[in-house]
Amino acid sequence: TQLLEQSPQFLSIQEGENLTVYCNSSSVFSSLQWYRQEPGEGPVLLVTVVTGGEVKKLKRLTFQFGDARKDSSLHITAAQPGDTGLYLCAGAKTGFQKLVFGTGTRLLVSP
Amino acid sequence: ETGVTQSPTHLIKTRGQQVTLRCSSQSGHNTVSWYQQALGQGPQFIFQYYREEENGRGNFPPRFSGLQFPNYSSELNVNALELDDSALYLCASTTPESGSYGYTFGSGTRLTVV
Numbered sequence: 001t002q003l004l005e006q007s008p009q010f011l012s013i014q015e016g017e018n019l020t021v022y023c024n025s026s027s028v029f030s031s032l033q034w035y036r037q038e039p040g041e042g043p044v045l046l047v048t049v050v051t052g053g054e055v056k057k058l059k060r061l062t063f064q065f066g067d068a069r070k071d072s073s074l075h076i077t078a079a080q081p082g083d084t085g086l087y088l089c090a091g092a093k094t095g096f097q098k099l100v101f102g103t104g105t106r107l108l109v110s111p
Numbered sequence: 112e113t114g115v116t117q118s119p120t121h122l123i124k125t126r127g128q129q130v131t132l133r134c135s136s137q138s139g140h141n142t143v144s145w146y147q148q149a150l151g152q153g154p155q156f157i158f159q160y161y162r163e164e165e166n167g168r169g170n171f172p173p174r175f176s177g178l179q180f181p182n183y184s185s186e187l188n189v190n191a192l193e194l195d196d197s198a199l200y201l202c203a204s205t206t207p208e209s210g211s212y213g214y215t216f217g218s219g220t221r222l223t224v225v
Contacts, residue, residue: 031212036124042115042201042216043154050212092113092211096166098144098184099211101153 003027004089010084012108013079020104021074023089030094032065032072037086079109113167115140117217125149129190132220134202143185144214145177146201160185161207176212189222197224214224 013019023032024097030095031050035043047056049065049072056063059085072089086106090099116135125128136143142161146154147155149201156169160179174190199221203214 024135033212034202035216040217040218040221042203044216045214048212086191097213098156098159098169099146099154100156101146104153 003087004091005101006087006089006102006105006106009103010106010108012110015080015109015111016078017077017109019076019107021076021087021107023074023102024071025070025091027091027093028069029091030069031092032069033065033073033075033090033099035090036070041048042089043088076107079107081109081111083107084109088095114217115202115204115215115217117200117220119220120218121221122163122223124192124222127195128191128192129188130192130222132187132189132200132222133158133173133218134204136204137215138183139206140183140204140215142207142210143179143183143204145185145187146203147171147220148199148201148219150198154155157187192224194224195213197222 003034033048034046047063052067052069054065060077066072067070086104088104089102128223144159145157148154157171157195158165159167172184176188179185198217201219205213
């Protein structure tokens with residue numbers, strides 16, 4: 001059972017466009033992480049958000065944790081071909097070390 | 112030593128066989144988790160080891176087992192391989208202090224069962 005649903009599943013855009021990826025759940029998480037994964041590689045952590053309503057920025061990437069800590073979004077401004085990859089959200093619950101991963105969003109940015 | 116190293120990178124096995132995948136974590140990373148990632152999906156939690164003992168397990172059958180060693184290395188063993196076991200197997204490690212905030216993932220082992 002996938003507790004975290006991501007949308008869209010696939011996104012193909014032109015360089016310079018903006019985009020938003022959503023991660024939704026009916027469960028509350030103590031923290032939520034976003035990863036990017038490239039073909040043949042493991043996921044690489046981009047950010048961890050822990051407080052409801054928290055917003056974190058990483059260069060052109062903006063991450064937000066929902067007030068109720070059930071959902072999150074990733075916004076990319078002026079996408080570049082180097083942003084191409086599989087974006088995964090992952091939630092953690094207090095007292096449990098495991099991560100629950102989302103279904104993934106595959107992003108393709110064309111020059 | 113930094114990073115998480117997994118071996119082999121690719122492996123082809125026949126249905127019914129057994130396989131052992133290996134992971135070497137960073138010094139001090141005494142918590143290691145294994146995940147299975149089927150093509151086009153997010154990783155699924157298999158189990159976690161802390162100080163050489165299993166302390167959490169996902170919805171995987173007993174033919175998936177593991178070991179963790181004092182030198183920060185670990186193994187994932189799968190018996191009686193099935194076609195659906197074909198996937199990318201990821202190892203991730205962290206410290207007790209970082210917990211779920213600080214997982215470092217390896218590049219994975221791509222297992223194909225034919």
